[in-house]
Amino acid sequence: MSTRQVSNSNDPVIENASQLIEPMAGGEKPRDRWRIGTEHEKFVYCVDDHHAPSYDEPGGIKDLLLSLQEFGWKPVEELGQDGKMRVIAMAGEDGTVSLEPAGQLELSGAPLENLHQTCNETGRHLKQVKAIGAKTGKAFLGMGMWHDKTRADLPIMPKGRYKIMLDHMPRVGTMGLDMMLRTCTIQVNLDYSSEADMVKKFRVGLALQPLATALFANSPFTEGKPNGYLSYRSHIWSDTDPHRTGMLPFVFEDGFGYERYADYMLDVPMYFVFRDGLYIDAAGHSFRDFLKGELSVLPGEKPTISDWNDHMSTAFPEVRLKSFLEMRGADGGPWDRICGLPAFWVGLLYDQTALDAAWDLVKDWTMEEREALRNAVPKDGLLASIPARNGESRKLLDMAGEVLDIAYAGLKARGRLNTSGDNETGFLDDLRDIVKKGKSPAQQLLDLYHGEWNGDISRIYDEMSF
Template sequence: MTTRTDLSASPPIEGRDDLLSVFSKGEKPRESWRIGTEHEKFVYRLSDHRSPSYEEPGGIRDLLMGLTEFGWRPVEENGVVIALAGNDGTISLEPAGQLELSGAPLRDLHQSCTESGRHLEQVKAIGDRLGLGFLGLGMWPDKARSDLPVMPKGRYEIMRRHMPRVGNLGLDMMLRTCTIQVNLDYSSEADMVKKFRVGLALQPVATALFANSPFTEGKPNGFKSFRSHIWEDTDPHRTGMLPFVFEDGFGYERYCDYALDVPMYFVFRDGKYIDAAGLSFRDFLDGKLSVLPGETPTMADWTDHLSTAFPEVRLKSFLEMRGADGGRWGRICALPALWVGLLYSGTALDAAWDLVRHWSIEEREALRHAVPRQALDSPVPGGGTVRDLAARVLDIAAAGLTERAELNAAGDNEGGFLDPLREVVASGKTFADRMLDRYHGDWKGDVRHIYEEYSF
């Protein structure tokens, strides 16, 4: 989740144009498009697989401070280090200590994958010293909520109180999941709309290809991506497939209205988070927010609020692809490769839109609901399965990456980063399927073997 690193004064919102400017100012010419990869991983004690607290010796605080040896700068909240800033972006903490790298905006996938590898090398170096390991999955395979610590970030305390009021699985989302995401640019409002539609319609394909969360508290949970299922019962006011994105006339204005209707979580003032859970940002604009009577929001408040909507694709000053489970290093590189290949080539974008443009709202919703359980075996509109569709999608993405012609020093283009996903389609087995095979086979029902085989 977003960590505020800029605490400087923010201008007040003067009118609706200011709200829309967050989106319009994100427009960039093609040559300035960048790739921002985000990935989370679980932190555990090597000795007993326990999730460490923030304060304990050798825990999360010491991990963050250890990383300052590599040039990362501490970011504090109320005198507590809760994130790090550096040339490779931001390292932040998810609610139960999941460690996230929000990478810098980079030109190509070679740079992005190198950045991820550099980060993981640094994390492992400090982890080895502290006796910590790092697990690349979509959900804790063996931890109950009660087993997990809570990080000292004000917004998380507000969210923990509010989540049970609006859904049954929101606390699982906060405490027990990890994801890989990519942030991508657009050149115009029309370009944003087309990318948003393709990204939203094909998000279930990414969920299936990256499905990696089949266990809950040590047992199979009946899903391939339980992390994806969790989002279906977190908060209906701020999650989902956003049917209005496919309606005529969709653009910045319509997304702005959606975001204004998302209930608030908090307001950040004087270094502290004020609980505004369930209140209306529209009331805030009118100076009628009960927790700050008479006060109106700043642009920073609007940016904060946009980060509290959690649809499958999210618009800020860029587009976030949000459907994938967490995973190990090769999968971290594969997720941006998939979406860059589809969305950063005009030819590929057209081809991808042709695959999904005729689907009805009901068909898109049915696919979204089927994929967490069935993954590659989910039926798709028009016939066939997600496995069949994924093969076509990967071919389109590969062609898009070839068209980009971004080469590394060896002369390779970016298409090789799709190889882990091609293997999933060729074998018909997701990462979840492989773990379930091991669980019922060599592991003999003992999920603890995951720590040996799925750590970084």
Template sequence: MSTREVSDREDPVIESISQLAEPMARGEKPRDRWRIGTEHEKQVYRLADHRAPSYDEPGGIRDLLSGLGEFGWEPIEEIGPGGTSNVIALKGVDGNVSLEPAGQLELSGAPLETLHDTCNETGRHLEQVKAVGDKLGLGFLGLGMWPDKTREALPIMPKGRYDIMLRHMPRVGSMGLDMMLRTCTIQVNLDYASEADMVQKFRVSLALQPLATALFANSPFTEGKPNGMLSYRSHIWSDTDPHRTGMLPFVFEEGFGYERYVDYMLDVPMYFVFREGRYIGAAGLSFRDFMAGKLSVLPGEVPRMSDWTDHLSTAFPEVRLKSFLEMRGADGGPWNKICALPAFWVGLLYDQGALDAAWDLVKDWDMEGRERLRSEVPRLGLDAPLPGGGTLKDIAAQVVGISRQGLAARGRLNSMGEDETGFLAPLAEIAQSGKVPAQRLLDKFHGEWGGDISRVYEERF
């Protein structure tokens, strides 16, 4: 989730389409300034009855945010739909803590140099939320989707952006509300050196995003029962909003670059405009019309760069470009999986030898095969079919090995003299066994849990 804090002095008016590629171009950085930004969400529940707490109730989400203030987090407030001011996020040295629509708690971590730093940040955050949660009687669940909650059983957070999206989602897909209310993810944000470097990284990460989905598949239950999927969270994106999701075939076309991504984003319908502390609904309207001063909800007004930045955050493809690349394919998970996701992608994308090896592996895949792989992986995991034959399991260990080589080549050591390759251990085991996290949960459900979904709460952080 983006947390909006921009001053007018830093926010120029957009006067031409040529300006729209500037955020992407400004993202270019020399290798020594490449950083790792990790985001992870978790479900919040009451220990006493496993209920999802509301924002306002005693010991609820507002009190959770307030309690985190003792660790130095500063509140970010927003005027809610009812006109009241609510704390909807926190900012601090470790990034931002924010809320997803049904109260899922997210850390959007700071840009850090090494995976050791990233994992330390994650550990600090989880210790803090556990300390506050213990006082409030709250627990935190690391899964890709609520295993037992209906939509109706979940609260709605008082954030204007979400109010607009919740009303719009049912108009464009059957599962958008599930995406907003019931899912959790882990993401990593990574840098590039140039437009050409961005293109190669985008192509490799988009082609291999289904492998990340399989390795992190962790959402096999819906409303207390197996749902027939290993990553139902990933399946949900297949019918959320076709205008702003998917595998983006144009990324693999000759001539792809910043301008082509701008063209794509200009064709993505708007959600909102943010003015004077409030979100103004613009769902389904055109950013092109906005640039021409013809936006019906703000007639005569033209956008500022912050409006474009907001708009960039409203597309949800498998990989997203802003001033960095976002890897978006993974389900939420427990502590060691949080550290494993950035390790996987840093190893593949931040060493040129590893990046070239990964591209050699996927460069001959056709778009039809990529789309088929994406559509099958939520159900089949590592058994999903590769373009050209075989399954993901056939390449999983190889790709994890390429990532390992990339991390070893980086040579970033901690105080114990250890490099970053150890963070890949959970993924190496999954690739070797062929059994993804969801399959292990299903084994427990059908075995030692005796079909009792409440036992899943023993799997919390």
């Protein structure tokens, strides 16, 4: 989630609706300036007893963050309601390392030109945190959901926006607290050249997000037992907050663009307003009222562009638009899959021929078929049914190889080589192996659990740690 550092009190006040599309329109970039921003979260645990460390305990999350200073990272602090400053992130050349609500550690990587750089960045980060972990008895787990922790087992991080969200989540859904406390994801942020380019990428991203969810499904256990799902993390989003999640049917409607997305965001209830270093609780209030100066928690005050940017970060659909597009459907996982997710989406979306081919695969699906697929994938993974072709029923697995072939061709056409002369296509190898086996990663874990592990869930720590 986003890390706010300063109040931008000098930002222009929003005076008219045209300003609402400025962040999105301002994200347009020519192809040679398109970048890849990868975000990945991991669970932190203590090696001796597997507990999730708190913020303040010796060798805990605060100490872990501050230890990154030996690698050149700089602390980012936030003022708490108690008047104390606390470290909530570390900033450096590779982006930002921040803490998620229950101490999950996230690298929000820098915008990079190619996937070789992305994987080098990931490798540097993992090497650094593992070195710190070795000194402090901490280790890091690549899963989509805590496999053995209850909500009560987990600490809460002292970050202002999290307190507001944790209070609000139970009012609007049954699983929002699980989303915040017990899940991890991999995301990739990608650019567009124009409104029309954004629209096509948004539509392909939404239509194929269930395939990404199936390929990366990695959360089949809850509190020590199989939960009946392959991506329970994805299932959690189905009852987190209906006002700010989902497949966004309007994206596929004629006339969709920046203005229509702004209208959607105006209907997403607020969480907070950031003023003078503090988060003011505005949960459930209307940004439309804020535009009119009628927000009850800030009477008479109108929002700035920074307030609007903050608000845009509080919607959680399967694909999110800000000044770039965020692909949000994947569970957290091991190193190869951290590199595999951006490879999947860059291959599909950053080459025009590939983008056109991907759209041709899904453009005739109805919204009902898209929703049905999204709802089936958390349980069925690659065996979820997709719209029939030529009257023949099909599974998601039947088209997965075809989609990966398109992504492969897109990466090959990019021609981005490393110093050894290799292009970016090798980063798809782990996904190709998943399709070859015909099983989502979660199903492979379940096979181990019911087989050689003999029901010993603690084996996850051996198999899935970085």
